[in-house]
Amino acid sequence: MTQTQTPARVLVLGGTRWLGRRIALGHVDRGAEVTCLARGEGGSVPEGARLLAGDRATEGAYAGLDGDWDEVIDVTRLPRHAAGALDALADRAAHWTFVSSVSAQRLEGAPIGADEHDELVPEDASGDEYGGAKAWIERVARERLGERLAIVRPGLIGGPGDESGRFGYWVSRLALAKDGPVLMPARDQATQTIDVRDLTTFLVADAPRRNGVVNAVGVERRLHALIELAREIAGHTGALVRASDEQLGSLGIGHWAGERALPLTLPAEVASHAQRSSARYLAAGGAHRPLRDTLEAVLRDERALGLDRASPHRLSRADELAAIHSLPSKA
Known part of the structure; x- marks a missing residue:
């Protein structure tokens, strides 16, 4: 623990877009x-917050920040931005939270239930x-901040406000x-998504x-069960057409995200x-809301954005039907 007061x-560092x-x-x-x-170009800050417009890629981006800070939060994925912030602000921060990702840990070879101690990918x-x-x-921040640093590694984030549509794909x-x-995969598989509100x-x-x-990861669930619940929430009455990995591959349909991917x-x-294990997240005060809550909120968002909108992260309806x-016929 590093501080006890709010x-x-x-x-x-950011604050105008989703998370x-x-x-x-x-x-x-x-x-x-x-x-x-x-920069203030991606959206507005919430009411009650102050925007200091600045481009972290430019020299002097932090010049307008005066005094000390009880808490600094950085969500960047760019090392040069993180290094610049640490140089400018590390000595004036009582505590720092870096929002990393479970993608910092190895993708292949990880044991089931891997926790925060599992191997990292090459830097x-x-x-x-x-x-x-x-x-x-993570390493550079740890070297600079020591005990004043919390590193939070989310898994896939879903929930209201996610314009990427990765988690929202199935219910929409x-x-x-x-x-x-x-179309759905014949192979059932594990999936983990943390609701942005819980995170x-x-x-x-x-x-x-x-x-x-x-590691702030969601509950491990089976994809087929998620699809069935999403089907109930969406009121879908049509057929679920299952295709093997081999069949999907032959059709050029990939995994996770992309214009021809099943999210x-x-x-x-x-x-x-x-x-991955969520034990430390839960022990540290984290929570998981019911999947139904997340799916219902996401469907409301998806309807507002347009169920058939083009997205670079998921298979289009036309490509799916083709x-x-x-x-x-028996696939």
């Missing part, structure tokens, strides 16, 4: 004086490799299809009182990436 003066904005709002709601350092100071960049930032696709067919609560209420590393799916050889029609 932070009074908080700096969010960063929710973090800023969470601290505002707890009565903190909140400043967000951001990448260039920022080209997402996981490697997060691993580099089932709602869009109505009584039409929906935000942990980052605001619990992380500032801690040091060390916490939340993983290749069999790296399935344990979605089977794939279904090309499968053998």
